[in-house]
Amino acid sequence: MATKIHNMSIHNLGIENDCRDIHDSWDQRSNVMVQILARRNAMERQQTRRIYKEIYGEDLVERLGTIDVEPINRALSLWMLDSHERDAVFAREALEPGDTNFKALIEIFVGRKSSQIFLIRQSYRARYKKQLDQDIINIDPPHSYQKILVALAASHKAHNADISEHIAKCDARRLYETVKDNSGAIEEAFVLEMLTKRSIPQLKLTFSCYRHIFGHNFTKDLKFRNCGEFENALRTVIKCICNPPKYFAKVLYKSIKGGESGEALKRVMLSRAEVDLDEIQRAFKGKYGIQLTEAICGRTFCDDYTDFFVALATKKAQ
Incomplete structure (x- = not known):
């Protein structure tokens, strides 16, 4: 017990x-904050936020978000949030009126x-005094992504956690019936019903069964x-479900090559850094023949911004 308390004291001293x-x-x-915060895991970042407030009487996240408009401070502020809080912010940004980022919501x-x-729904409601699902329903003008998002939102509320190969095979054959005749539109009603009632793991199994039964991807x-x-x-949704590393590698590549504002790069790096970024990097190298870190360094960013993303790319999942 004494050793454990001693180790905790050393740990807290390091954070102090x-x-x-x-x-x-x-x-x-300087990039002092980048080097400090990028190497800390989620729990350590929360401890840093708590201890910083105890010492200096101000919230580190709020300070990062208000000191100036540099992208690095915004990125660090988001990095300091719990993942569900960060996703709530990304969702709100994606729902910007007239410029909805459907792919960010799908992700x-x-x-x-x-x-x-x-937890994301709770955080969204607490932060913005609105319901995430309702804001998705209210997207105007309507879009096909919107229909799929509404179905997925319902799935997360109602699905059974267990997966069934029998159901997956039945759904796969039903899907084939909807596309075997190349003329006409796909049967949207069935697809939306399936997305509403099946969990993401169940859907992934369905598309795997489809490939096994019919010899190619849906x-x-x-x-x-x-x-x-x-x-x-x-x-797009199916690609995100079936092969997330490959999907996110493409998102990163387009953001880097396209010379965009870096929003997609920031979103993916922050949201996947402690999930599957190692797999995404392998997919990136395999598809584009260059390391993700090299591609990031080739972008025109401020040094701190580049260093932060490179630090996340070399951070081990914890």
Whole structure:
């Protein structure tokens, strides 16, 4: 017991020293905060936030969000949040009126467990005084992604955690019936019903069974028919469900190569850093022939921003 308490004291002392180093670095043009915060795991970051407030009487997240408008401070502020709080912020940003980022919302509803979605909804309500599901329903103008998101939201509330190979095979054969005739639109009603009633693991098994039974991916059948908005949206969702590393590798590559604002890069790096970023990096290297860290360094970012993303890319999942 004494050894455990001693180790905890040493650990807290280390975090206290981090807090002092952070406090002393506010007026310096350095990456002290990047190097300190990027290496800390989620629990340690929460301890850092708590201890910093105890010592200096201010919330570190709020301070990071208000000192100036540099992207690195915004990124660090988000990094300091619990994952469900961060996802709530990303969801709210994605729901910007007139500029809805449907893919960012899909990534949340596909990439998180139902227990996490519950916390995200709570955090969204507490932070914005609104209901996330209702804000999705109210998206205007309507979009096919919206239909899929509403179905996935319902799935997270109602699905059974157990998965069934029998159900997966039945759903796979039903899906085949919807696409075997290349003329006409896919049977949206069945697809939406399936997305509503099946968990993400169950859906992943269904698409795996489809490939096993019919010899190719369901997305291939969607690609070679007269695809409309719904089919194209569905293909993106299925890719995110079936192969997240490959999906996120493509998102990162497009963000880096496209010279965009870096929002997609920031969102993926922050949300996947402690989930499956190692797998994403392997997929990135395999598909594009370059290490993710090299690609990031090739972007025109401020040094601190680049260092932060590289630090996350080399951080081991904990």
